[in-house]
Amino acid sequence: MILAGFGLLALPAPAVARDFAQTDQTAVRLMSAVTAAGSDSVLPFGIEIVLQPGWKTYWRSPGDAGFPPSVEIAGSENVAAAELAFPAPHRFELFGLQTFGYGEKVVFPLRVTPQRPGEAVNLKAHLRYLVCEQICIPYEHDLDLALPAGSPALSEDAAAISEAQALVPDDGSRARWRLTDVKIVGETLSVAARSEGDAFAAPDLLVEGPSGLLFGKPETRIAGGGHEVRFDLPVERVGQAPDVATSELVFTMVDGAHGLEQRVVPANFVGVAGGMPALPTIWPMLLIAWLGGLILNVMPCVLPVLILKLSSVLEKAGEARRDLRASFVASAAGIVSAFAILAAILIGLKLSGQGIGWGIQFQQPVFLGVLAAICLVFAANVWGWFQVPVPAFAGGIAAAADRAETKRPRRAAFLQGVLATVLATPCSAPFVGSAVGFALAQGPFEIAFIFIALGLGLATPYLAIAAFPALVGWLPRPGPWMRWLKRILGLSLLGTALWLLFVLGQQMGWWQREADDDGIAWVPFEESAIAAEVAKGQVVFVDVTAAWCLTCRANKEFVLKRDPVLSALGAANVTPMLADWTDPDPAISSYLAGFGRYGIPMNVVYGPGAPEGILLPELLTSEAVMDALKAAK
Numbered sequence: 307m308i309l310a311g312f313g314l315l316a317l318p319a320p321a322v323a324r325d326f327a328q329t330d331q332t333a334v335r336l337m338s339a340v341t342a343a344g345s346d347s348v349l350p351f352g353i354e355i356v357l358q359p360g361w362k363t364y365w366r367s368p369g370d371a372g373f374p375p376s377v378e379i380a381g382s383e384n385v386a387a388a389e390l391a392f393p394a395p396h397r398f399e400l401f402g403l404q405t406f407g408y409g410e411k412v413v414f415p416l417r418v419t420p421q422r423p424g425e426a427v428n429l430k431a432h433l434r435y436l437v438c439e440q441i442c443i444p445y446e447h448d449l450d451l452a453l454p455a456g457s458p459a460l461s462e463d464a465a466a467i468s469e470a471q472a473l474v475p476d477d478g479s480r481a482r483w484r485l486t487d488v489k490i491v492g493e494t495l496s497v498a499a500r501s502e503g504d505a506f507a508a509p510d511l512l513v514e515g516p517s518g519l520l521f522g523k524p525e526t527r528i529a530g531g532g533h534e535v536r537f538d539l540p541v542e543r544v545g546q547a548p549d550v551a552t553s554e555l556v557f558t559m560v561d562g563a564h565g566l567e568q569r570v571v572p573a574n575f576v577g578v579a580g581g582m583p584a585l586p587t588i589w590p591m592l593l594i595a596w597l598g599g600l601i602l603n604v605m606p607c608v609l610p611v612l613i614l615k616l617s618s619v620l621e622k623a624g625e626a627r628r629d630l631r632a633s634f635v636a637s638a639a640g641i642v643s644a645f646a647i648l649a650a651i652l653i654g655l656k657l658s659g660q661g662i663g664w665g666i667q668f669q670q671p672v673f674l675g676v677l678a679a680i681c682l683v684f685a686a687n688v689w690g691w692f693q694v695p696v697p698a699f700a701g702g703i704a705a706a707a708d709r710a711e712t713k714r715p716r717r718a719a720f721l722q723g724v725l726a727t728v729l730a731t732p733c734s735a736p737f738v739g740s741a742v743g744f745a746l747a748q749g750p751f752e753i754a755f756i757f758i759a760l761g762l763g764l765a766t767p768y769l770a771i772a773a774f775p776a777l778v779g780w781l782p783r784p785g786p787w788m789r790w791l792k793r794i795l796g797l798s799l800l801g802t803a804l805w806l807l808f809v810l811g812q813q814m815g816w817w818q819r820e821a822d823d824d825g826i827a828w829v830p831f832e833e834s835a836i837a838a839e840v841a842k843g844q845v846v847f848v849d850v851t852a853a854w855c856l857t858c859r860a861n862k863e864f865v866l867k868r869d870p871v872l873s874a875l876g877a878a879n880v881t882p883m884l885a886d887w888t889d890p891d892p893a894i895s896s897y898l899a900g901f902g903r904y905g906i907p908m909n910v911v912y913g914p915g916a917p918e919g920i921l922l923p924e925l926l927t928s929e930a931v932m933d934a935l936k937a938a939k
Contacts, residue, residue: 327447331361331437336416336429336449339467340458343384345424349453351388351416352467353377353433355408361439362409365395367514369405372442375414375435383428384421391415393473394558394565397510397523400438404523406512413470428452460914465841468917475558475565480918482900483559483566486534488575490541490551495521495572498536499559502899505532506561513539514556518547592759599763634772636716638765640723645761646754648727653750671810678803678810726764809853809888824867826875831885833897836912839881845913845938847875847931850885850894850906857924858907865926874935913938 326333332355339350353375355363364372379388391414395406420427430450437443478484482503489496497511506528513521524537541550551573559566762769771777810816831848839846849866851858865871875882887894887906898908901921909922911934920934 326356327449329443329445331358331439331443332356332363332445334433334445334447334449336431336451337461337463337467338451338453339461339464340453341461342456342458343420343423343425343427343453344456344458346458347419347423349418349420349427350464350467350471351418351429351451352463352470353390353414353416353431353449354411354466355414355435356411357409357437359410361437362398362405362407363412363435363437364405364407365512366392367406367512368436369398370403371400372405372407372438373436373444375433377416378432378434379430380432381430383430384425385418385427385429386421387419388429388431389417389419391417391471391474393470394475394560394563395512396560397512405438413466415467415471415474424455426453426455472917473563473565475560475567477568478559478566479900481561481564481566482896483564485557485566485568485570485575487536488570488572490572491538493541495539495541495550495555496536497524497539497557498534499566500530501533501535503896504564506535507532509535509537509559509561511537511539512558512560514558515550516548516553518544519550519553520544592755595756595759596763596766599760600766602760602764603767630775631772632716633719634768636719637723637726638768638772640720640725641727641765641768642723642758642761643720644724644727645757645764649754649757652757653753671814675810678807682800682803723765723768727761824862825872826866826882828882828884831883831894831897833893836883837917840912840914840917843879843914845880845911845935846883847880847935848883848885848908848910848912848919850887850898850908850910852886852888852906854888855906861907861909861926865928865931868928871928871931874932879939880935911935911938915939 326335334353334355337352337354339352343349355375357363364374366374368374374392375390377388377390379385382388393408393412393414395408398405398407398409416431418427418429428450429452430448433447433449435445437445472480481501483499483501485497486500487496487498495513499509509526509528511524511526515521520542522540522542524539527536527538528534529536543550552571554569554571557566557568557570828849831850836846836848849858849862851862866875874880885891885894885897898906901908901910901919903921907924907926909926909931910919911922911931912919913935916934916938920938922930922934
């Protein structure tokens with residue numbers, strides 16, 4: 307899969323061909339990123355046009371004048387198709403006309419599909435293009451380039467073609483852009499966008515539409531500390547042009563080397579904020595969120611609380627079904643209420659411009675201290691040890707909880723549900739990362755709906771027993787084994803408290819945070835260093851982790867610290883990079899957001915074959931890691 311990214315190796319092979327077709331205004335050549343055809347189904351070619359100062363050539367939609375470059379491949383050997391891609395253009399103004407194109411030099415990526423992969427390819431490209439300064443001159447060239455059969459290496463032109471491909475606008479993922487609003491106001495098209503990455507500098511918006519719809523130069527307003535922009539474009543209808551509101555438009559937003567391209571029908575656009583989400587667009591993610599919440603019940607963070615609840619039920623097996631139902635409904639209400647409160651907090655933080663994420667409360671020492679005390683209280687409650695010399699405030703809380711369990715069982719059950727939610731937040735599980743990432747990249751309504759769905763998923767076992775109390779009859783009868791179970795549950799809660807105090811001690815500097823002796827030569831995370839490593843031919847494995855993330859610890863113990871992954875990460879051509887999110891770190895938060903993630907663990911593999919990164923699942927497997935390392939290499 308070297309053709310997926312064709313990053314620059316330290317010692318590139320000689321160029322396949324470097325001959326230019328010359329004119330007075332231009333120098334043009336056909337080039338390839340590889341030296342042989344290999345067996346891939348798509349080969350990365352490119353067309354380079356070097357222009358004399360002051361001259362320009364055109365984008366696929368030239369604007370008020372000009373015509374775009376075109377390529378014909380008649381006479382080629384073993385070539386089924388060739389697709390020309392266009393890097394992000396610039397806006398030019400000449401005699402009051404608005405045109406879009408390129409000056410100085412441009413490389414157009416050309417994706418060539420062989421008819422018979424694995425055999426030699428002889429590409430004959432007839433290029434037609436236009437260049438303009440004060441006058442315009444059309445040119446045509448016949449270019450050809452042959453690739454022999456055999457194993458390919460990267461050519462000296464691989465970097466130039468890779469850079470050009472990176473300039474072709476995508477859906478906004480690379481720059482972390484997204485459209486937030488599209489509307490028609492009178493004769494004006496108004497488009498808003500937001501950047502979760504770098505602030506906007508000089509953004510521009512180019513709009514393509516059906517024949518007869520003309521879009522003028524936008525009036526641009528930047529706000530939100532440079533992270534929000536709104537474009538207002540005048541719209542003119544000529545002849546029998548269709549209604550702009552119901553027409554499919556192609557938006558190309560550019561800002562320096564970054565670009566976004568998206569097809570939009572203004573009347574159908576659903577923004578990410580400022581209104582209720584359309585249920586048909588969100589219900590699949592609601593289902594994913596519910597499944598993620600359900601799976602959280604069997605994660606090590608939450609399972610002790612569920613078992614604790616069931617053991618308390620066994621002790622009161624003779625209770626009326628009405629009381630049993632009420633107890634489990636109260637626990638479910640505690641879970642959903644806690645998720646609703648968490649959603650409200652995250653919405654408030656997002657609206658205030660703060661960094662947000664799943665589990666970020668564990669970056670706060672006060673939260674860690676309070677939660678550790680609560681776990682100690684619950685452990686004492688399980689063992690009946692309220693008389694042990696715990697701090698006075700903890701003893702008071704425990705005694706109150708004990709009285710509540712006797713006099714107000716529903717309140718105690720509600721608090722158990724809240725605890726289950728709090729303990730769930732440092733854990734991730736299948737579907738949870740996807741759901742949380744989707745929610746936190748959207749608006750307040752989406753965040754609220756997704757988090758309520760997560761809460762309902764976590765509460766499902768409680769609601770199931772509330773709906774069908776006879777399920778309790780399937781559990782073993784009470785007996786001496788329950789005393790041992792309660793001791794084990796108490797130990798698990800005590801272990802959780804000690805773990806929280808350990809993380810708290812690291813954050814407060816009570817003891818030095820030492821690197822985990824896992825046999826992996828980690829280097830500190832630096833996002834800007836990833837591209838440099840890939841350019842040297844390295845594979846980069848990024849592990850975003852934290853001391854409070856139990857799922858991260860499980861991934862390390864059961865996958866990363868074991869062969870074959872451990873040996874692979876120790877190879878000379880692999881750079882393991884560790885991003886420690888134990889404490890708040892805006893750079894890591896921004897990196898997570900770039901992948902639509904707002905919680906950890908997150909692991910990404912980069913390399914010459916995957917310069918944009920391969921995102922791994924939250925729960926790692928040796929097969930997933932090894933496959934990604936191989937693909938990136």
